[in-house]
Amino acid sequence: GVLPLCSRPPVWGRAARQPPGLPLAPCRTFSNNKILVELDESSGVATVKFKSPPVNSLSLDFLTEFCISLEKLENDRACRGVIFTSAVPRIFSSGLDITEMCGKSTEHYAEFWRAVQEMWLRLYGSNMVTVAAVNGSSPAGGCLIALSCDYRIMVENPKFNIGLNEAQLGIVAPFWFKDTFVNVVGHRVAERSLQLGSLLPAPEAHKVGLVDELVPEEKLQEKAQAVTAQWLALPDHARQLTKSMMRKAVLDRLVAHREEDIQNFISFISKESIQKSLRMYMEMLKKKK
Amino acid sequence: GVLPLCSRPPVWGRAARQPPGLPLAPCRTFSNNKILVELDESSGVATVKFKSPPVNSLSLDFLTEFCISLEKLENDRACRGVIFTSAVPRIFSSGLDITEMCGKSTEHYAEFWRAVQEMWLRLYGSNMVTVAAVNGSSPAGGCLIALSCDYRIMVENPKFNIGLNEAQLGIVAPFWFKDTFVNVVGHRVAERSLQLGSLLPAPEAHKVGLVDELVPEEKLQEKAQAVTAQWLALPDHARQLTKSMMRKAVLDRLVAHREEDIQNFISFISKESIQKSLRMYMEMLKKKK
Amino acid sequence: GVLPLCSRPPVWGRAARQPPGLPLAPCRTFSNNKILVELDESSGVATVKFKSPPVNSLSLDFLTEFCISLEKLENDRACRGVIFTSAVPRIFSSGLDITEMCGKSTEHYAEFWRAVQEMWLRLYGSNMVTVAAVNGSSPAGGCLIALSCDYRIMVENPKFNIGLNEAQLGIVAPFWFKDTFVNVVGHRVAERSLQLGSLLPAPEAHKVGLVDELVPEEKLQEKAQAVTAQWLALPDHARQLTKSMMRKAVLDRLVAHREEDIQNFISFISKESIQKSLRMYMEMLKKKK
Numbered sequence: 001g002v003l004p005l006c007s008r009p010p011v012w013g014r015a016a017r018q019p020p021g022l023p024l025a026p027c028r029t030f031s032n033n034k035i036l037v038e039l040d041e042s043s044g045v046a047t048v049k050f051k052s053p054p055v056n057s058l059s060l061d062f063l064t065e066f067c068i069s070l071e072k073l074e075n076d077r078a079c080r081g082v083i084f085t086s087a088v089p090r091i092f093s094s095g096l097d098i099t100e101m102c103g104k105s106t107e108h109y110a111e112f113w114r115a116v117q118e119m120w121l122r123l124y125g126s127n128m129v130t131v132a133a134v135n136g137s138s139p140a141g142g143c144l145i146a147l148s149c150d151y152r153i154m155v156e157n158p159k160f161n162i163g164l165n166e167a168q169l170g171i172v173a174p175f176w177f178k179d180t181f182v183n184v185v186g187h188r189v190a191e192r193s194l195q196l197g198s199l200l201p202a203p204e205a206h207k208v209g210l211v212d213e214l215v216p217e218e219k220l221q222e223k224a225q226a227v228t229a230q231w232l233a234l235p236d237h238a239r240q241l242t243k244s245m246m247r248k249a250v251l252d253r254l255v256a257h258r259e260e261d262i263q264n265f266i267s268f269i270s271k272e273s274i275q276k277s278l279r280m281y282m283e284m285l286k287k288k289k
Numbered sequence: 290g291v292l293p294l295c296s297r298p299p300v301w302g303r304a305a306r307q308p309p310g311l312p313l314a315p316c317r318t319f320s321n322n323k324i325l326v327e328l329d330e331s332s333g334v335a336t337v338k339f340k341s342p343p344v345n346s347l348s349l350d351f352l353t354e355f356c357i358s359l360e361k362l363e364n365d366r367a368c369r370g371v372i373f374t375s376a377v378p379r380i381f382s383s384g385l386d387i388t389e390m391c392g393k394s395t396e397h398y399a400e401f402w403r404a405v406q407e408m409w410l411r412l413y414g415s416n417m418v419t420v421a422a423v424n425g426s427s428p429a430g431g432c433l434i435a436l437s438c439d440y441r442i443m444v445e446n447p448k449f450n451i452g453l454n455e456a457q458l459g460i461v462a463p464f465w466f467k468d469t470f471v472n473v474v475g476h477r478v479a480e481r482s483l484q485l486g487s488l489l490p491a492p493e494a495h496k497v498g499l500v501d502e503l504v505p506e507e508k509l510q511e512k513a514q515a516v517t518a519q520w521l522a523l524p525d526h527a528r529q530l531t532k533s534m535m536r537k538a539v540l541d542r543l544v545a546h547r548e549e550d551i552q553n554f555i556s557f558i559s560k561e562s563i564q565k566s567l568r569m570y571m572e573m574l575k576k577k578k
Numbered sequence: 579g580v581l582p583l584c585s586r587p588p589v590w591g592r593a594a595r596q597p598p599g600l601p602l603a604p605c606r607t608f609s610n611n612k613i614l615v616e617l618d619e620s621s622g623v624a625t626v627k628f629k630s631p632p633v634n635s636l637s638l639d640f641l642t643e644f645c646i647s648l649e650k651l652e653n654d655r656a657c658r659g660v661i662f663t664s665a666v667p668r669i670f671s672s673g674l675d676i677t678e679m680c681g682k683s684t685e686h687y688a689e690f691w692r693a694v695q696e697m698w699l700r701l702y703g704s705n706m707v708t709v710a711a712v713n714g715s716s717p718a719g720g721c722l723i724a725l726s727c728d729y730r731i732m733v734e735n736p737k738f739n740i741g742l743n744e745a746q747l748g749i750v751a752p753f754w755f756k757d758t759f760v761n762v763v764g765h766r767v768a769e770r771s772l773q774l775g776s777l778l779p780a781p782e783a784h785k786v787g788l789v790d791e792l793v794p795e796e797k798l799q800e801k802a803q804a805v806t807a808q809w810l811a812l813p814d815h816a817r818q819l820t821k822s823m824m825r826k827a828v829l830d831r832l833v834a835h836r837e838e839d840i841q842n843f844i845s846f847i848s849k850e851s852i853q854k855s856l857r858m859y860m861e862m863l864k865k866k867k
Contacts, residue, residue, distance in 0.1 A: 480821075
C-alpha cells in the first residue's frame with residue numbers, strides 16, 4: 001500500500017541563510033517544486049513549507065512531493081518533529097485540486113485518490129511530532145492536513161477560515177476525513193459542521209476545538225517551535241506508542257477498506273451531476289479572480 | 290421492519306389561514322387526530338405540530354400518526370425540511386405514554402415498543418433537514434425526539450426542562466436512546482445525566498450542548514425557519530450522504546437487534562417491581578393535578 | 579478472572595468516634611494495613627481512606643487490600659455508595675508502585691499487573707455509587723482510581739496535580755487506562771494529555787472535565803457526602819443497569835484481552851531500556867527527598 005514515488009529525487013543542500021563568519025549551523029534544506037523543507041539538526045525539527053501558488057492546492061504532484069518529503073524525514077534520525085506551514089500569503093492550503101477530479105480518466109482518479117489516502121496515512125500515522133502552523137485559510141483537504149497533526153496553531157486573523165466544507169461543493173467528505181474530524185472536535189460538532197460544510201473563522205475554529213491555539217501572525221513560527229520543543233521533551237518511544245494507541249483504530253479502518261474507498265471515490269466523482277457541480281464551482285472560482 | 294400503518298388515512302387540505310384577495314399561497318395542511326402538519330411548498334419546509342393535550346404523551350396512536358406523517362413528508366418531493374413543535378402550551382412532549390406500559394398484554398407491549406423504535410428509526414435516519422423547536426418541557430421520549438433532529442432550538446424559559454430522566458422512574462433508557470444522547474453531548478455528560486435521570490432547565494441544557502440555541506418564545510418559529518433555510522442552502526444529496534455517514538452505525542445497531550430489544554423491553558416492563566413503580570408514578574402524576 | 583485474595587481477613591469493629599451517652603451509631607469500621615473503611619449504615623455510604631504513607635503508592639499489598647475492601651462493600655447490603663479519599667496529607671495516590679516493576683521476576687510482574695487489572699475491573703464496574711474525594715495530587719494510577727469513579731471532587735488547591743503522566747516516565751498507559759480517560763474527557767483531550775504525560779493543576783483539570791467539581795479542602799468530605807446522597811436518591815436497579823450500559827464495552831475489552839495485556843506488560847517492562855528509565859526515575863525521586 002505504498003504510493004509509487006515520483007522519479008525526481010529531492011535535492012539536499014545547505015541552508016542559504018547561513019550567517020557569515022559563524023561555524024556552519026546544522027541546517028539542511030531540500031526542495032521539490034512545490035514543497036520546501038528545512039531541517040534544523042540541532043533541534044531535530046523540520047519545517048515543511050507549502051510553496052505552490054496561487055493556493056497550495058493538493059494536486060497529484062503536490063501530494064507526491066508531500067509524501068516523499070514526509071517519508072524522507074520519517075527515515076532521517078536527525079528529525080523528530082515537523083512543522084507544516086505555508087510560503088504563500090493568506091492561504092495554508094486550499095485542499096484537493098479540483099482539476100484532478102474533473103474530466104479525467106478512471107485511472108487518473110484512482111491514482112489521485114490513492115495519493116490522497118497515502119498522504120493522510122503517512123501524516124496521521126507519523127511517528128514524528130507534527131504541528132500545523134496555519135497561516136492562512138485552510139478549507140477541505142487543507143483542513144485535513146491540520147487535523148492530522150498533533151497540534152494546531154492558527155493565526156488569529158478572523159479573515160482566515162478553516163473547515164471541512166466539502167458539502168458546499170456538493171461532495172461528501174470520505175469516512176476517514178470524518179473519523180479524523182470526530183477525534184478532534186467530537187461527534188456533535190463534526191455532524192453539524194460536515195452537513196453545513198462550515199468554514200469557520202479562526203476564532204470560531206478555536207472555540208469548537210478545531211484549532212488548539214491562536215497567535216498573532218508574527219508570533220506563529222516562534223510559537224510552533226516552542227510547542228514542538230515541548231512535545232519533543234517527552235521520550236520518543238512512549239510518545240509514539242501512545243499516539244499509535246490513540247489513532248490506530250481509525251488508521252486501520254482505511255487500510256482495511258482502501259481499494260473499496262478508491263472505487264467509491266471513482267464512482268461518485270464520475271457521476272455527471274457531480275462533474276457538473278464541480279465545473280460550476282471552478283467557473284465561480286475563475287470569476288472571483 | 291416497517292410499522293403496520295393505521296387504516297385512517299390523513300386528509301390533505303388547503304390551509305385555513307389563507308388571506309383573502311391574495312393568490313393561493315402554496316401551503317397545504319393535513320391533520321390526524323394528534324398531529325397537525327403544515328407544508329409550505331414555497332420554502333419546502335413542513336411544520337409538524339403535536340396537538341395531543343394535556344401533555345403530548347407518545348401513545349401508540351400518537352406514534353402511529355407521527356410515523357405516517359413523517360413517511361408522507363419523506364416521500365413528498367415538495368418537502369425538504371421539517372420543524373417539530375408543540376401546539377400545547379408549556380410542554381413539547383412528555384415522552385412515552387406510561388399507560389401503554391402498565392397492565393397491558395405482552396402483545397401490546399411488543400406493538401407499542403415497535404412503534405417507538407419505528408419513530409426513532411424514521412426520525413434519526415430522515416433524509417430531510419429536521420429541526421426541533423422546543424417550546425416547553427421535554428422529558429424522556431420527548432427529549433429523544435429533539436435529540437434525533439439535526440438541530441435543537443429551545444425557548445429560554447428556565448421553567449422548561451429537558452432530559453432523559455428514565456432512571457428517576459426506575460426504568461432504563463434503551464441503548465439507542467443512549468447512543469443518540471452520546472452522539473449529541475458526549476460520553477461523560479451522557480453517563481452522568483442518564484444515571485441521575487437529570488432534567489435540565491433550558492439554560493443548563495444549552496450549556497452541556499443538549500440544545501444548540503436558546504431564544505425568547507416569540508422568536509422561536511422565526512428562528513426555526515431561518516435555521517432550516519440555512520441547512521437547506523446545502524445541496525441535498527451531499528448533505529444526506531453526510532448525515533447518513535454520521536448516523537449509520539447507531540441506526541444499524543438497532544436494526545440488527547430490533548427483535549431482541551423488543552423482547553428486552555417486554556421482560557423488563559413485565560416485572561412486578563417495575564409495574565409497581567410505574568403505577569406509583571402515575572398516582573403521583575394524578576395527585577399533582 | 580478473580581484476584582487470589584490475601585489470607586489476612588479484614589477486621590470489623592465499632593467506630594471509635596462514637597460519642598458517649600448516645601445510642602450506638604450505625605457505623606462500622608474495618609481496616610487492613612493500608613486502607614481504612616468506615617461504613618455509615620444509616621446513609622449506606624462507606625468512606626475508604628488510603629493510609630499508606632508516604633504517598634499511597636499502589637503496591638501489590640495495597641491493591642490486594644483495595645480489592646478485598648471493595649468486594650466486601652459490594653457484597654454488603656448495608657452499603658450502596660463509597661467515597662474514596664486519602665488519609666495522607668497532600669497526596670491522593672501516587673499511582674503504581676514503581677518498586678513492583680523494577681528488577682522483579684516475570685511471575686511477580688504478572689501477579690502485580692493482574693492485581694492492577696482487578697482493581698480497575700472492580701472499581702469501574704462497581705454497582706455502588708463511587709465518588710472520588712481527591713484531597714491531594716493524583717498522578718498515573720491515582721488518577722485512574724479517580725477516573726473510574728462516578729464523580730470526581732477535588733480540592734481547589736492549584737498545587738495539587740492530577741493526570742495520566744505515564745509518558746513522562748517513558749512508559750505507556752495501557753489501553754484500558756486510555757479508554758477510561760476518553761470516556762471522561764473525550765478523544766482530543768486524552769490524545770494530547772497522554773502524549774504529553776500532562777499533570778494538570780486542579781483548576782486546569784476542572785476546565786477539561788477531568789474532575790467534575792472543585793471545593794475548598796474543608797468542604798470536601800461534606801460535599802462528597804452530599805453528592806453521594808444525590809446519586810443514591812435514584813432507584814438502585816435502574817442506576818446500576820444504566821451505569822453498566824455506559825461502561826460495559828470498555829470493561830468487556832479488558833476482560834477479553836486480559837492475559838494478552840499481562841503479557842504485553844511483562845515484555846514491555848522487562849526491556850532493559852525501560853528498566854533503566856524506571857531506575858533513573860526512582861533515583862530522581864530519592865534525591866527530591
